[in-house]
Amino acid sequence: MIEIKDLHKSYHMGNNSLHVLKGINFSVKEGELVSIMGSSGSGKSTLLNILGMLDEADEGSYTLGDVPIKNLNEKIAANYRNKFLGFIFQSFNLINYKSALDNVALPLYYQGVKRKERAEKAMHYLEKVGLAEWSHHLPSELSGGQKQRVAIARALASDPKVLLADEPTGALDTKTSYEVMDLIQGINDEGKTILVVTHEHDIAQMTKRIVNLKDGLIIDDSKVEQIRASAHV
Amino acid sequence: MFSRDRWDEILQALTANKFRTFLTAFGVFWGITILVLLLALTNGLRNGVTADFGNFATNSMFMWTQGTTKAYKGLPKGRRFNFKLEDVETLKREIPALRYVSPRHQLGGYNGANNVVRGTKTGAFTIYGDYPEYIKQQPMDIIQGRFLSYSDIDSKRKVCVIGEDVVKAMYDKGEDALGTYVKINGVNFLVIGTFKASNSGDQEEDANTIFMPFTTFGQAFNRGDSVGWMAITAKDGTSVTSVKAKILELMRASHKVHPEDERAIGNFDLSEAFGRVNGLFSILGFVGYFVGALVLMSGIIGISNIMLIVVKERTREIGVRRALGASPWTIKSQVLQESLLLTIISGMVGISFAAFVIFIMNYILDQSGPVDNFANPSVSMSVIFIALFILVVSGLLAGLIPANSATKMKPVDALRME
Numbered sequence: 001m002i003e004i005k006d007l008h009k010s011y012h013m014g015n016n017s018l019h020v021l022k023g024i025n026f027s028v029k030e031g032e033l034v035s036i037m038g039s040s041g042s043g044k045s046t047l048l049n050i051l052g053m054l055d056e057a058d059e060g061s062y063t064l065g066d067v068p069i070k071n072l073n074e075k076i077a078a079n080y081r082n083k084f085l086g087f088i089f090q091s092f093n094l095i096n097y098k099s100a101l102d103n104v105a106l107p108l109y110y111q112g113v114k115r116k117e118r119a120e121k122a123m124h125y126l127e128k129v130g131l132a133e134w135s136h137h138l139p140s141e142l143s144g145g146q147k148q149r150v151a152i153a154r155a156l157a158s159d160p161k162v163l164l165a166d167e168p169t170g171a172l173d174t175k176t177s178y179e180v181m182d183l184i185q186g187i188n189d190e191g192k193t194i195l196v197v198t199h200e201h202d203i204a205q206m207t208k209r210i211v212n213l214k215d216g217l218i219i220d221d222s223k224v225e226q227i228r229a230s231a232h233v
Numbered sequence: 234m235f236s237r238d239r240w241d242e243i244l245q246a247l248t249a250n251k252f253r254t255f256l257t258a259f260g261v262f263w264g265i266t267i268l269v270l271l272l273a274l275t276n277g278l279r280n281g282v283t284a285d286f287g288n289f290a291t292n293s294m295f296m297w298t299q300g301t302t303k304a305y306k307g308l309p310k311g312r313r314f315n316f317k318l319e320d321v322e323t324l325k326r327e328i329p330a331l332r333y334v335s336p337r338h339q340l341g342g343y344n345g346a347n348n349v350v351r352g353t354k355t356g357a358f359t360i361y362g363d364y365p366e367y368i369k370q371q372p373m374d375i376i377q378g379r380f381l382s383y384s385d386i387d388s389k390r391k392v393c394v395i396g397e398d399v400v401k402a403m404y405d406k407g408e409d410a411l412g413t414y415v416k417i418n419g420v421n422f423l424v425i426g427t428f429k430a431s432n433s434g435d436q437e438e439d440a441n442t443i444f445m446p447f448t449t450f451g452q453a454f455n456r457g458d459s460v461g462w463m464a465i466t467a468k469d470g471t472s473v474t475s476v477k478a479k480i481l482e483l484m485r486a487s488h489k490v491h492p493e494d495e496r497a498i499g500n501f502d503l504s505e506a507f508g509r510v511n512g513l514f515s516i517l518g519f520v521g522y523f524v525g526a527l528v529l530m531s532g533i534i535g536i537s538n539i540m541l542i543v544v545k546e547r548t549r550e551i552g553v554r555r556a557l558g559a560s561p562w563t564i565k566s567q568v569l570q571e572s573l574l575l576t577i578i579s580g581m582v583g584i585s586f587a588a589f590v591i592f593i594m595n596y597i598l599d600q601s602g603p604v605d606n607f608a609n610p611s612v613s614m615s616v617i618f619i620a621l622f623i624l625v626v627s628g629l630l631a632g633l634i635p636a637n638s639a640t641k642m643k644p645v646d647a648l649r650m651e
Contacts, residue, residue, distance in 0.1 A: 054556060054645040074640070075560045082558020093553040093648070097249045109238060110558040158558070 001193050002028040007060035009046055020046045022216035033188040035196045035204040038213035048197045052164045053077045065161055082110050086155030090167035092147040094139040100150045101135040107158040125153040145176035163194040169203055181206045182229035243571050257539040258579035260532030265583035268525025273591045275521045277610030279514040290370045290466045291507045294473050296500045297462035305491035314488050315459035327483055330471040333370055336460040338362035338450045350416040356402045359442045362450025370466050378411050378426030385446040394426040398440035420453045473504045533627040540572050540635035551639055552647025561640040568636035576628030
């Protein structure tokens with residue numbers, strides 16, 4: 001599903017150059033649930049941003065599905081993000097003046113899906129995350145866990161190839177974190193490929209594979225015995 | 234482009250901070266109100282001042298004799314002289330560009346003594362001796378009977394055409410003036426018509442007027458073949474100002490006046506005065522547009538400014554939208570449409586408000602009667618369309634910079650913004 005070869009990325013700030021990714025080789029198969037771990041500054045967020053086409057690599061190749069991702073202009077990148085990727089952010093990033101339903105429907109809006117069909121689909125995904133009753137509430141009326149579930153529904157709405165989660169439990173307490181991970185595991189069980197960036201070991205243990213990053217290089221990449229989050233709830 | 238979803242998006246964004254949206258819109262509202270009001274007031278002033286010119290053919294001049302100020306050909310200075318009827322023929326013959334040359338006589342006038350008697354009634358009116366063409370230079374509405382004719386001139390008939398105020402003063406209510414006689418300076422004249430000054434101009438003065446044939450006037454009041462003064466109208470396409478010098482030159486020559494004696498013949502060039510007033514109002518109109526546009530511009534800058542702040546505030550939101558698949562153009566066009574909508578709606582409200590104020594002004598003017606040099610402030614539909622055009626253009630301009638800044642940042646940086 002994801003194929004990355006010899007990925008390099010540096011940031012330039014004035015005269016200083018910061019080499020963040022120093023040649024990453026990495027692949028993810030369909031249906032995997034992978035966590036990317038590492039201390040801050042290890043390059044894990046940068047890797048996720050490049051995977052998410054929010055940022056561009058300096059060197060190396062990236063193939064998503066069978067589409068080579070290179071030389072993108074913003075228009076094509078936006079189109080690819082819309083079709084192939086679903087984002088889950090640490091701070092949820094819901095649009096605060098839109099109802100839960102409208103937030104979930106937003107990727108479909110950018111796909112040009114008709115209004116009625118959009119509402120139906122969005123409702124379907126809200127039901128999936130157990131928030132059907134909250135569909136007309138604004139994000140400010142929802143708890144943190146509920147917000148993240150709305151965000152997950154939104155990420156799922158366009159039926160993407162891959163879900164990219166950047167510290168999805170970073171702003172949540174342990175109990176809510178496990179609930180969210182339970183949801184993510186459920187989605188993975190249905191066959192969706194999911195990448196989770198985290199620095200929490202218990203969260204990483206709930207995935208099927210842990211990739212450890214240090215100073216821009218992968219130092220460890222191993223399958224783990226998945227701990228079901230439902231056992232902790 | 235303007236689907237219902239897009240409308241929802243825009244309205245959601247605009248109503249997210251209602252008070253700020255209102256304040257922003259107020260700038261444009263105020264600007265367009267001032268623009269329209271300024272143009273309406275200019276128009277009112279123009280209407281008022283041009284009404285003073287009456288509906289006298291504007292391509293006209295008046296000419297009268299004043300006495301020489303230079304000795305010439307053995308004649309002393311200070312000599313008085315009169316135009317003669319043959320001067321009219323000379324002018325018509327020598328200058329083909331002239332349409333009408335009307336010799337005129339006048340009796341009475343402003344603050345004149347009583348000069349008209351009918352039975353027990355007396356009144357002071359302005360009496361003119363005129364040729365039939367005069368009605369073409371100064372249009373008037375004949376209510377009853379007819380105006381002077383050439384057969385009146387030829388047979389020097391003692392007939393007259395009287396204004397409606399003369400009728401009011403000299404006749405009882407309901408009495409028919411036609412066919413009756415009035416005594417003007419002791420001579421009886423048959424009333425053959427009544428008239429009323431057509432709409433604009435100094436109506437009061439016009440309605441207090443009596444016209445009689447020029448030749449009759451000369452004979453009845455001992456003017457011989459002299460001419461009091463002349464009203465000259467040039468043909469369409471030729472400005473009377475351009476032939477004025479030639480007219481004066483001809484007149485000086487035929488009356489043995491020194492060619493450089495500027496003061497011997499007095500004249501008033503209506504065309505020039507009218508042109509000057511028109512020019513003044515063209516400039517005033519331009520000033521109206523200019524000042525109004527500048528006021529409007531500060532409103533536009535206000536919108537641009539607020540849109541910039543809104544875009545800045547929503548950087549993160551824009552980042553999220555782009556992560557979810559919004560193309561840069563989608564974002565840009567939304568910002569543009571927001572500013573366009575804001576500008577057009579507030580502009581429409583401004584135009585409506587200005588129209589309301591103009592309506593109130595007209596209502597008060599109607600109630601309180603005419604005011605000097607001011608009448609019927611109004612704007613034409615074309616001004617409204619120009620104002621709308623300015624609004625659309627400026628709404629787009631206002632959105633342009635914010636729209637560009639909205640997509641300038643990379644999505645990854647936008648998402649990181651707090």
